[in-house]
Amino acid sequence: MNKVQILVVEDDAPVRSLITTTLKAHDYRFATAVNGNGAIMEAASRNPDIILLDLGLPDMDGVEVIERIRNWSNVPIIVISARSEDSDKIDALDAGADDYLTKPFSVDELLARLRVTRRRMALMQNSGQEAVFVNGQLRIDFASGCAYLGEEEMHLTPMEYKLLCLLARNTGKVLTHKFITRSVWGSSWKNDVGSLRVFMATLRKKLEKGEGSPQYIQTHIGIGYRMVRVE
Ligand code: CA
16 A cells, blocks of 8 residues: 555646546545645645645646745645746746646656655655765765766866756756756856856766766756656
């Protein structure tokens, strides 16, 4: 029996039913809400493990729901957006959402997002602030400030190392351009995104070497980057 409880916030009945049917089939427990106020109430009273949140709700914007829940809870929030505009997702991620799904999505995509989130939750519970980070061949020794790929030390610039640490500490989570530039160099100007792209390209070249190398960093075009767990 899967003990994880999901709060499904969706005003569109067919989509809500697709989600709950999928959750039921995969032994998730769930509760539902059909608007923002209901979502906040359910989140407070049930203390769910994960929230699936539609951004377009009848009574309030999904981003506001995130902001209000974030006042007291770090529960992982996966936003569901019918809108193709990236700006909605970016606002949601900046407000504290962890991941997103774009409508229409497949059942497989939904389950994959839930798996990623659960893995991240498990890692956060077990690791806290560990001195050494390991993901596939990548190893970061935070204390000594060194990163290794297999046996070899990576030769990173200070900026590349900072970026790598930020992504590593947030493995599984999509980080927006704004979040990254603010964290890494304390500001967020438009042209910082251009510089970020350049730093990220050189970092990836050092991290993802040629054929057969796993992809550690995903690019979310127009949104940001995510480090993924590799086997
Ligand atoms: Ca909706």
